[in-house]
């Protein structure tokens with residue numbers, strides 16, 4: 138009896154939280170429900186029934202003519218029916234996907250945050266955790282272009298190749314597949330828009346250095362919203378074409394200033410900002426950009442090493458960029474999106490601190506990553522039709538937490554040790570939240586991840 142009452146109260150709590158959310162979302166996506174589920178009348182009726190049940194749940198306890206036993210039975214039935222209706226309506230909403238990639242974010246980086254954080258981190262809130270075997274077609278240790286290509290297209294390619302298979306033929310990315318499903322698409326990065334990880338979702342080149350070609354391919358990508366840096370590849374080009382003008386001709390609003398980005402109501406825009414807008418290096422690195430043990434030196438390593446606190450004046454809260462840009466992109470992507478949206482977000486500079494073996498920088502970068510993650514988890518909790526997948530393209534630095542004694546319960550700093558200035562081939566974590574997250578429990582090859590997302594996105 139007590140158990141039943143407790144269950145009912147918990148369900149009532151769930152329903153009261155859910156009702157205000159269901160109504161606008163249902164109305165906003167009415168057209169989608171009609172066409173996608175081919176059951177407009179059914180869902181209209183269901184929503185009507187849901188409202189009736191919800192009101193009755195509160196009115197019934199006030200009825201005096203009904204016996205207590207009857208009330209209990211009716212209340213339980215109403216609660217079950219309301220729950221069923223609400224979950225069916227939520228299920229009918231289109232799936233949104235947020236794919237958050239921490240470049241170089243291995244277990245050492247995640248551990249450095251978990252051990253130094255007093256608050257619950259976003260990682261610890263993950264209902265589902267998996268492992269991701271990184272690796273490219275020709276090496277146990279992948280670089281960012283091949284790692285990004287596997288995560289974006291489901292194909293392992295050769296190190297150095299971006300968005301193309303080992304045969305140099307362009308592959309179809311999960312972002313392109315989302316577009317074919319009618320979803321709106323977005324890219325948010327704290328590096329250049331033409332870097333390896335974002336490029337893997339829309340470009341196809343055999344060298345990441347072809348940034349001019351990648352910028353041109355970006356203009357043909359059909360991505361609705363993109364925020365990042367890297368203006369040079371768009372305007373200062375060997376072919377003298379102004380790619381920002383090309384974007385404007387295609388109907389984009391193009392912003393070169395952070396304030397324009399954060400204040401815009403546009404649903405089709407590209408923000409191409411200064412590097413100092415999208416990433417404030419938290420402190421000057423004490424080491425030079427790492428020679429990557431045979432692999433190329435990533436741009437992130439150069440950026441992390443070129444730290445200069447004096448460049449923070451243009452943007453008062455540069456360390457909040459990734460969180461704010463991600464939420465802005467979601468706000469604009471979710472407008473007029475009857476089929477939902479797909480958003481790829483990259484936190485790129487974790488990799489740089491790994492290359493530079495900079496423990497303090499890595500911890501600070503992971504704190505920024507966590508702030509973004511918490512904001513995204515909050516969105517997923519309010520929009521349960523959203524899948525959030527968090528992983529890395531590879532580990533960088535061979536990072537580990539090293540032994541250091543301290544007085545009881547008084548940790549003093551975190552000491553990280555590094556085994557390389559390049560990438561390593563150790564597995565990286567997957568954290569999954571929201572719709573379909575349970576499919577990410579297990580050990581996967583990097584190339585399997587986009588296929589799983591696609592199966593949930595359908």
Ligand SMILES: [Zn+2]
Nearest residue numbers: 281435488533
């Ligand atoms: Zn790297």
